[in-house]
Amino acid sequence: MTAAKSASHMPYVGIASFLKAPVCADLDYLDADVGVIGIPFDEGTMNRPGTRFGPRALREQSSLYEQYLPGEGYYDIELRQTILRGVNIVDCGDVPIQPLALEANHNRMTQSIKTMLSRGALPISVGGDHSITYPVVQAFSDIGEIGIIQIDTHADVFTFYESDLTHGSPMINVARNCPNVTKFVQIGMRGLMLGEKDYSDSIARGNVIITSDEVRSIGVDWVLDQIPEMPYYLTFDIDSMDPSIAPGAGTPEPGGLLYHQARDLLRGVAKKGPIVGFDLVEVNPLYDPTGTTALLATRLVVDFLGAIFHER
Amino acid sequence: MTAAKSASHMPYVGIASFLKAPVCADLDYLDADVGVIGIPFDEGTMNRPGTRFGPRALREQSSLYEQYLPGEGYYDIELRQTILRGVNIVDCGDVPIQPLALEANHNRMTQSIKTMLSRGALPISVGGDHSITYPVVQAFSDIGEIGIIQIDTHADVFTFYESDLTHGSPMINVARNCPNVTKFVQIGMRGLMLGEKDYSDSIARGNVIITSDEVRSIGVDWVLDQIPEMPYYLTFDIDSMDPSIAPGAGTPEPGGLLYHQARDLLRGVAKKGPIVGFDLVEVNPLYDPTGTTALLATRLVVDFLGAIFHER
Amino acid sequence: MTAAKSASHMPYVGIASFLKAPVCADLDYLDADVGVIGIPFDEGTMNRPGTRFGPRALREQSSLYEQYLPGEGYYDIELRQTILRGVNIVDCGDVPIQPLALEANHNRMTQSIKTMLSRGALPISVGGDHSITYPVVQAFSDIGEIGIIQIDTHADVFTFYESDLTHGSPMINVARNCPNVTKFVQIGMRGLMLGEKDYSDSIARGNVIITSDEVRSIGVDWVLDQIPEMPYYLTFDIDSMDPSIAPGAGTPEPGGLLYHQARDLLRGVAKKGPIVGFDLVEVNPLYDPTGTTALLATRLVVDFLGAIFHER
Amino acid sequence: MTAAKSASHMPYVGIASFLKAPVCADLDYLDADVGVIGIPFDEGTMNRPGTRFGPRALREQSSLYEQYLPGEGYYDIELRQTILRGVNIVDCGDVPIQPLALEANHNRMTQSIKTMLSRGALPISVGGDHSITYPVVQAFSDIGEIGIIQIDTHADVFTFYESDLTHGSPMINVARNCPNVTKFVQIGMRGLMLGEKDYSDSIARGNVIITSDEVRSIGVDWVLDQIPEMPYYLTFDIDSMDPSIAPGAGTPEPGGLLYHQARDLLRGVAKKGPIVGFDLVEVNPLYDPTGTTALLATRLVVDFLGAIFHER
Amino acid sequence: MTAAKSASHMPYVGIASFLKAPVCADLDYLDADVGVIGIPFDEGTMNRPGTRFGPRALREQSSLYEQYLPGEGYYDIELRQTILRGVNIVDCGDVPIQPLALEANHNRMTQSIKTMLSRGALPISVGGDHSITYPVVQAFSDIGEIGIIQIDTHADVFTFYESDLTHGSPMINVARNCPNVTKFVQIGMRGLMLGEKDYSDSIARGNVIITSDEVRSIGVDWVLDQIPEMPYYLTFDIDSMDPSIAPGAGTPEPGGLLYHQARDLLRGVAKKGPIVGFDLVEVNPLYDPTGTTALLATRLVVDFLGAIFHER
């Protein structure tokens, strides 16, 4: 346990770890229900760089949600329920990143998550850009068949560049190279960047694609009805949220989700099957002058963790 | 009447007083229907300081709503009604504040409001942080039984720190020490900071607690139905609003109220009984790069004043 | 075709033209379905200057929507439809502006649009402040009877200043001096700046005035029902949008339209009759630190163009 | 005397007038040694607009230099001297400005300064852009022969646009139309915008032109030696200062003056003859995120006033 | 040793501790040559709040100066010398702070420094505002006679408020209540806030007062000659630096020190006698949009530590 916990509870006091949780210096000795690890990698970005600062931004903003005692949880006044009581969360620091060392970086990402899994912790990855999801999902290759639920603006199935490992490609890479991932559910799709053929091909393969308009006009309950029950990995791209509340995204797009929609989606997803891990990516503090994006991301992580452990 | 009114009507011209109203230099000679006073105090803040600049931010943004002639009012195109015609509004400057002089500062706050009341003006306090509400409400001790309507994210009933006069405490202080305040209505509650026991205790005492989710999903009309008729003081914490429209708040939280909800709440409240005074607190210009938070706060003050005088 | 197209498709690469479209150096040789021209004029502004940088801001943000091949169009995943296939869009640069040379500037605006019309292109004007709409609409004097649909917070019919050519006046100027404009539809009206008599006079003349509240509470379909079928020019003031998503506006006001409402309005309007041209004004990058306002404006232009050409 | 003085001395408390001095509501009754008037006009700007907010920015930052008692002056620790003791400074508000009403605006500027002169006050004009200097200097037509000392990056003698009243033209306008101005001293010249012929013509007319390089490499004492003794009006363009300390300028240029150079120049100029008035222009708060430019401008005004009254 | 060191050396990777040094969770077990402790207290501020975020800002910016191996030191190319080789630096976290609990906060500050001293570490305090220097210096009461060298714009000897513990008072409090502090050397004085009598009284007591002008025009060597040899505590207010390089200060003032002057002063001071401890205060990240102030502060801490250990 670092100095942070033995000091004060004011958000601005102490070294900033995620939720001011204890910091784990060596993953081989991790002892926690939940491990949160930063992946400050943004070399896959096709537009605005800066998501490398995402993990630190979430640490800073999450100071607001410090728990007074480890595992005391939070009383959610809107749920009228206490969440995360007895759940032990640990900040696992960051995956080491070296510029222009793609393969080594990817290997470290995969290996870090594998170690967290081997220690029995639920692994939460904080990006960084969306390209990290591919090496992260590779860490789950030994846990049997899973689906992926992707809350995102973009389908991230581009493959036509000189590099196919950018933040526009993680989903097609997973689809091609992770045989234990057998289902894709994409929620919040919008914008002008998905190719028409990419769309029809995906539908033909049995995937579920739900647009942002459909979430708003038909409703979250209907969306949840489209999702079959099975174990899931969830990947949350913060650009799925409306730019009004999440300006600090790598590739913002008008017309996104509102907080209560995203929260209700996450709560519903937690009921669909065990969640084996999740990531939250694309928070870009260089475009987030008031910190609202990182605060929102933190809150969504807490909400989803609350729902996951409520279902356990 | 200051130079401001004799100059021009462009928002950027002239010294910035609230709505470019005349400035009262000495409260003992105040002659107005409404007195707006700034309380630039933020030492009670547990997170982001800067609300000391709130009064000036509202003055700056409120330049947009200058009236061409004193008391001509405003035509509200959405109401299709003219509001505040003949209502005389005066800017009473700021309560003097000295750092680290808590008791003296509190006394000046209470005394300033008392003087405004004695001059027959409706007192509007612009924060500053939410800790000011306690000394302000103390000024209403002689006017008989009142309720408090609090539009806020947080219940502000924390008492477990070395100081119990922070911006997390005003409501519990009022509850304990202001015997003429007999009813508490808290609207917009959300987030993870209220203790479960604080909640159940409050309900047990007969208070009304309505969450942000309930405002959105059940509706403003239902909320208003929960509020009994009696004279009210209203305190409005700008962090009740969604961070998308009010990033410049001391302690933002995702999932807040939208403008039309807040406006409709204020209009409805004005029908519940005479409003004896109100405050608008926690506007923090240091986190409001485009001024939208201060502009929103100004508009809500004007809307509520319009509703109050419409009911008179 | 400039270097931009022959380079790369990353948004941050290449000289920024609108949608990275080819640039037309001389309007007399314009050959395009759509011509987009900037009008960097903000001397008519009564509040925050800076809309002179609006055209460049849209060019910068629109890099995100570059097409890989001219005329390939965009697949809109929410519409599940490809838009703008085969439509040739050209960036016509900016109308030359000289400070304090109002008449010459206005003449250049009118003349530029006339030339674009004579070349058979649909002229899109990007402001600049709203005062440009009057000289722009004058360019349409020879095309027969048209109506104007104005999506805006303010009615822009002020006439009581020393100058009647500010951004508060374009609509009254058009009404008085453009005899071929016979119908005014104003959508999104809100705020406290319209005079009561201005409102009643306008209604008496048969104009349609719809408030922002009405769009939200009654719905877009009802709004569209109020609009008669005829040829239209549309003027879109970005301050019609909610400040949460469009902080970078010249005169923001709480309670505005959301993206999906504006988009649906534009799609519906395109069905009401041929659109002879449109402008999008009042984007102010000096109050848009994360670029969301300019991005939103760009997307609305693309959405409306898509709808217009879908109806052709 | 406004409420500001009767309140507190903390910079953030009270309505912001210049140095928190008393506000004069009607120039016809001005009773002061020094009158400071804002001229929030920036329509003459050829680059970045926003100097219309200059007067308010100086008022805000000047709160730091509030005097505890009127006329007590300031002890300047570096001079080891008390300045401005017994000097009565008054904030005269702003000259009313209407957009696109150039002649009326100019007349009001000239007339306001004339009135201040007739009341016996030293008139200080705070811009606004540099175009205001021409109408301001016209107010001094009746006081006999004067010289102008211009501290500036640019010579401001452009005349080749459709309008010759921009912020690039004030000096040539004064030279042509103010016969009582018989000497021009231009200090701090640099950059790439002056025409070679403009330079040689000016020298031929007997003017003194001193570059920024010369101030730095030869020194302030030498510069002062070039200035003949006579009554002077001084105009200070904040863009003369280095952009490192004055980023918030209308047209910044690398290689400008440092604070101590400007201060020493102003002190030396005050010894050259009576100063009949001065202006400080081109402070642009929209490019001054930390307020250093407005603070610097305020300090220079105080320094120069101190020197002027020390010589009286 | 935290996870930070076992991760990567890129500045943006890992949890941000000061210089990414190991974090000490309990001062009673501190084992280091140097302990750096944050004091996130800004309630003594008379102008711009926000220095509570100073410690985190230095941690963030200091990531740039991470050492690859503990104690390897830095090669200073300008000195052509390796500094801090073998010096063991530890981040001691923050002193716990509670709002409006002045006495308890002060006690914790004093006690924390005392504990660090008892553990044999050189204590470095990072503010927070300048009011912290008084409780910090009290921790040195048992080490015998010392002098204080204060590098600052302001003398900080104000005593005339309702509270005498603000950031305007630390020096007078030390002078009155810390009998082992027998010498005051104040360097960098400038501005308009020191009273004339405060100045003459201080000189009469034998203190050394050197202005910013004197540092620049006479030189650092002369300044150092004025400083007698004895053990010193040094307090460095970042507002002593010029606002061009240190905009993020609580109370900026034009005409401050440049980096090389401050660095040379610190190097010279280290030769005057043993340095028993020092603080660096008043870094305000809310006014430091590009981080230059916090980076400068970090570099000065490293420079001074290098000089101190070079003299040992």
Next chain:
Amino acid sequence: MTAAKSASHMPYVGIASFLKAPVCADLDYLDADVGVIGIPFDEGTMNRPGTRFGPRALREQSSLYEQYLPGEGYYDIELRQTILRGVNIVDCGDVPIQPLALEANHNRMTQSIKTMLSRGALPISVGGDHSITYPVVQAFSDIGEIGIIQIDTHADVFTFYESDLTHGSPMINVARNCPNVTKFVQIGMRGLMLGEKDYSDSIARGNVIITSDEVRSIGVDWVLDQIPEMPYYLTFDIDSMDPSIAPGAGTPEPGGLLYHQARDLLRGVAKKGPIVGFDLVEVNPLYDPTGTTALLATRLVVDFLGAIFHER
């Protein structure tokens, strides 16, 4: 010639090309004395990303220095000389960049510069981060023996990472792999990042290393005396400049060069031999809120071009 030139000369009007020069769409047809090409690549960055936006930032700020007629040059008032008269400058757009396609990107950089050289133009590269200098210098392999003058804070000779092609490595890569580069002159060195052995090895190889302190304290003339006469390629890292004037750098460091020092260095270097090309790198607009860094960079490019063509 693009539309920009045929429009207006106001900086804010027209599409932003470098100096609003004509744009060359195909390098094979380049016909110019000087070609300026952007290289928006920042994947080699070890700290703050964002220099990918550098070329656009220089284009935007350089609008201020538009020439009225091609080749008319600029009158430099401080030089009292007209520079660049008759010199034909063309904006060559950007080198196409694909994320995570390092080799292809490098090849395009080298090839673009080779083509510009083959067309007889002086190639100017605008970064992007400093890693681009290695592929750019490779384009000069056929022009015979040259030296490199590097104006920079850092020596950029790091080689110990998983990748040796970051922005910390260009100089060691050139030294190892570009046999025609036989001399290295490094000016402005400072900071704590160069290894002691790297320094001594470099000196042993006969290179010239001059620190920032030496430029300031000994002077530019002495620096120039250390530079032998021969043909040179110059690389200018904007972080060599002081952060006060160049906050928008990838890796800022206190104590850098001032504008007049850099300008005088560039003028002096131009006399040392023919300049075969140069680059200006590391301008990061994401840390340059007021644009001063990009403006400074533009001015330095113009100054250096002026000096180069003056010597021809």
